[in-house]
Amino acid sequence: MGIKFVVKIPPTPSLSVFSDDCYIATQAEATWAAARNTPTSPFVVQTPESFYNAITARTFSSNFYAARAFLYFDLSALPGGASVVSASVFIRGSLANSQVSLLQGTQTGTDASGLVAGDWNGFTGTPFSTINWVTGITKNEFTLNAAGMSYIESVAGGTAKFCVREYDSDYSNVAPLNNDDNKNGLYFHTATPGTDNDPYITIEYTL
Numbered sequence: 001m002g003i004k005f006v007v008k009i010p011p012t013p014s015l016s017v018f019s020d021d022c023y024i025a026t027q028a029e030a031t032w033a034a035a036r037n038t039p040t041s042p043f044v045v046q047t048p049e050s051f052y053n054a055i056t057a058r059t060f061s062s063n064f065y066a067a068r069a070f071l072y073f074d075l076s077a078l079p080g081g082a083s084v085v086s087a088s089v090f091i092r093g094s095l096a097n098s099q100v101s102l103l104q105g106t107q108t109g110t111d112a113s114g115l116v117a118g119d120w121n122g123f124t125g126t127p128f129s130t131i132n133w134v135t136g137i138t139k140n141e142f143t144l145n146a147a148g149m150s151y152i153e154s155v156a157g158g159t160a161k162f163c164v165r166e167y168d169s170d171y172s173n174v175a176p177l178n179n180d181d182n183k184n185g186l187y188f189h190t191a192t193p194g195t196d197n198d199p200y201i202t203i204e205y206t207l
Contacts, residue, residue: 012085012204019199020072021188022046022112023054024120028063032175035064042120046112052095052185055133057169059178069164069186070122072111073201078156082205084149089142089162091199093135095185098168101127102142104151105161123163130167133184139196140186152203160201 026039034040036057048054056067071089089102107122108114115122128148133140144152152160166184169176176182189198 012206015075015078015203015205017073017075017077017201018194019189019201020074020111021069021199022048022115023051023067023069024115024117025054025056025067026065026120028065030063032064035066036170036173037121039066039120042117044115044117046115047190048188049191050094050185050187053181053183054186054188055100055164055166055184057166057176057182059176059180062178064175066166066170068120068170070105070107070112070115070119071162071164071199072109073160073162074110075152075155075160075203076157078152078203078205079207080157082153082156082207084152085204085206087144087149087152087201087203089129089144089199089201090139090196091142091164092137092139092187092197093133093185094187095183096133096135097184098133098166098182099130100133100140100184101130101165101167101171102144102148103127103163103165104148105163107161107163110159123165127167127171128162130171135185
């Protein structure tokens with residue numbers, strides 16, 4: 001009679017972390033180039049709950065406006081040397097009008113309290129993911145590409161930072177048409193702290 005061996009394969013370790021977050025918006029600018037690249041007096045909104053145009057590129061009354069959201073994730077529980085198998089950032093939308101991109105953030109600080117107006121261009125590289133923004137119960141899921149997973153590995157044990165930008169006009173540098181609203185909103189962690197209305201990241205990894 002043969003002997004049967006049962007090999008138990010342990011599940012892939014995973015981590016889920018809520019974000020700390022806020023956004024930067026511009027004042028009215030006379031040109032699209034100024035609103036996108038060198039706004040005169042951008043301002044930080046540090047304790048938003050949900051905001052309908054926190055990821056925006058728009059015109060109104062011949063003036064140009066833009067807004068970008070910034071996320072911080074505490075990855076102190078992710079072991080150094082971990083190999084990321086998959087990673088996704090989930091954000092619940094509160095308004096949806098265009099595509100949105102997730103990029104590596106280079107903003108200051110390790111949480112939202114450290115964000116300053118000078119972080120307007122606090123991002124680098126090409127998007128880790130670009131999606132059609134949706135609103136409602138269904139969350140927007142950014143599935144990180146290989147570069148995004150490599151970035152997560154590089155900040156294991158530290159802080160992952162992201163910049164969320166409107167894609168059709170802001171990232172693509174196509175001036176929005178007059179009174180055309182490429183406005184996208186989201187729920188921030190201050191709306192309902194510690195619930196899945198907050199932006200969060202899930203990471204599967206191996207050691």
